[in-house]
Amino acid sequence: MIRQCFFRCLLDSHAPIKLPHNVEIFVGRSKITKIKDQSCSRHQISLKADCEQCEVELKPLGINPSGLDGFALKRHGQYKVSHGNRVEILLNNHIHIVEFDPPPDDYEPPKQIKRKLEDNNQETSPRKRCKIESELESDIKETMASVWEAIDGGEVYIYTAKGLKSSNKIAAFDMDGTLIKTKSGKVHPVDINDWQIAFPQVSKKLTEKLNDGYKIIIFSNQSPIGNGRVKIEDFKKKIEGIVEKLNVPIQVYLATGKGFYRKPATGMWKLLAEKKNDNIPIDIGSSFYCGDAAGRMANWAPGRKKDHSMADILLAENLGITFYTPEQFFLGHSIANVPMNKPEFIPKELKPEPFNEALISTEKELLVLVGFPGSGKSTLVKQIEKKSGNRYVAVCRDVLGTWQKCAAEATKLLKQGKSVIVDSTNPDTESRARWTSLAKDMNVACRCAIMTTSKAHAQHNNKFREIMKINHVPISDIVFHTYKNKFVEPTVREGFKEVIKVKFSPTFDDKEAETVYNMYLLEK
Incomplete structure (x- = not known):
């Protein structure tokens, strides 16, 4: 031969x-x-x-x-x-x-998927025939017309294309940088027409997955819609054009806000699983997610920039499903040797910490807290107040507005015989010197309690409060950066009797809150 x-x-x-x-x-x-x-x-x-x-x-x-x-x-x-x-x-x-x-003698072709139903010529029992007919009826159930929906006042928009069928297998994709890229070559599209299919293989691969019984999904963060830079009516036309170009029925989820629907949080998937899959349970083991926000470092391929975030790979981690980069899925590339960033803070690794009884003194004092916004200072304040029988009372700059008002309130409380907790960030020696000086003037001891919560951990806490709609004003990244740049480690040489390091210990009102907290919530 x-x-x-x-x-x-x-x-x-x-x-x-x-x-x-x-x-x-x-x-x-x-x-x-x-x-x-x-x-x-x-x-x-x-x-x-x-x-x-x-x-x-x-x-x-x-x-x-x-x-x-x-x-x-x-x-x-x-x-x-x-x-x-x-x-x-x-x-x-x-x-x-x-x-x-012919192929090499030792070559093994990919295994073919067996037909789910028997050949039409094969006899089946009435019971089996009824089961098959029921499955066929389920397969026939599909969206008869394309439809748009707005969820939670436009926090999410969902587009369901005509002909879409629900399935227990989900093939989910990011959109920008995964299924499409800009025509202009710019990172962000200049208008709603600035797009083209990212890889020649996209439509073919989606069709293959559709034929294998998968439901095709797009999950996309689109904050420009939420902040008004892009009109939703214009963006709807873009989505409809993309789906038409790909020529497969797709269900598209657009997260426009910053809450639980935004990746890497799992809100869009939760909507799909609980309300948008015709009550068909999703098989996590057979489903996957593909996106370009994978945390790849600069030059992960020759001349390629680093990924803008880790939102896609962390969404897959949160869901426990298989993850692919676009190059893996559409081009067959390997990422075995691709340098990848890892999250700075891993929520699941956080363990509860016992309350440090040394934080409560038998003598009247001024206790100065130090830590990032969102580092757990306010929670610690409540614990100290409760465990001390309200012998300690907090003065908080977020409530009173200025450090001068806090100092005036602290003076009044100390004169009443109370110990005072200074609930503020106090990152540098200058901000802390105000309190050591006041303690000296009032002839009371002054100690410092520093939260060991890292910047990434504090940002996670801030995001958690935002998602759970806890009564806190969201904090911008600029505030976190400013604190980190100003921070000077406190020491007893500043006039403190003692400096105590305090680890963050999470507490939750219910299991749902704990589940959300243990997810990756930050995109970088």
């Missing part, structure tokens, strides 16, 4: 190129490949097939890099390519498959 070798375009945009045994063939920009891209050389790669060993020797020759199964190749290097390997004539573009006919 004479074995042949072919170099086949993944998109079938041209006839397979035959690679004769032991003959060097040059492939690149040409009429044969229909590649017109000037960054691709006419002799971009050379291929020499060994039809006896079922191997192809590949040499990259072009100025711009070629790729093999997602990895950039060194110019003038020599690589061995096997049956089924993907060769990118230009890295990430013009993907071709090496195929031997």
Whole structure:
């Protein structure tokens, strides 16, 4: 038997190129490949097939890099390519498959999915026939017309395309940078028409998943709609155009606010699972999520910028489902050697801490708290007040407005025989000196309690309060950055009798609050 070798375009945009045994063939920009891209050389790669060993020797020759199964190749290097390997004539573009006919003896083709229903000619029992007919009726249930819905006053918009069927298997995707990219080449679209399909394989891959019984979903954070920079009516036209272009029925979720619906929080998925899947339970093990916000570091591929966030990969972590980058899913790349950032704060690793009884003194004192906004100072205040039988009373700058008013109130309380807790951030020696000076004037002891809560942890707490709609004003990232830049570690040399370090200990009103807290809530 004479074995042949072919170099086949993944998109079938041209006839397979035959690679004769032991003959060097040059492939690149040409009429044969229909590649017109000037960054691709006419002799971009050379291929020499060994039809006896079922191997192809590949040499990259072009100025711009070629790729093999997602990895950039060194110019003038020599690589061995096997049956089924993907060769990118230009890295990430013009993907071709090496195929031997017949395939190698040890080659195992992908397993075929068995038909769920018996062949029509096979006899079935009445009970089994009823079950099959019931399943067929369920399969027929689909959206008869495209529809838009607004949830929670426009916190989420949902578009359900005509022909969409619910399923226990979910194929979920981010939108920007995953299914589409800008035509302009800018990071953010200049208008609602500034988009194009991100990869040539997108529509084909979505169709494959649809045919495998998956329900196709898009989860997208779209704060410009929430803050009024983009009109929802204009954006609806963009979504409808994208779905029409992809030519598969899709359900699209747009989170416009900053609360529980915004990724990486799981609000959009919760809506899907509980209200938008026709009461069909979702099989987490068979479902997946694909997005470009994966925390990849700069130059994760040649010349590529770092990912703008980790929102997509952390959403998948929160849900416990398989995650893919767009390059993995659509191009077959590996991320085994891709450098990835990790979250600074991992909520599930936080353990409850016992109350430090040393925080309560037997003598009258001024206790100065130090810590990021959201570090747990207010919770600590309540604990001290309760455990001391209200011998301690707090003065809070967030309530009184200025440190001068806090100082006046503290003076009055100390004169009444109370111990006073100063509930403020107090990041530097200057802000703390006000209180050591007041304690000295009032002839009382002054101690310091510093919250060890990190910046990322405090930001997580702030986000949690925002999501749970706890009565706190949301804090901007600028405030956290300012505190970190001004912070000076407090010491007894400032005039404190003692400096106590306090670990944050979470408390929850119910199980739902605890579940939300243990999720990744920050995007970076």
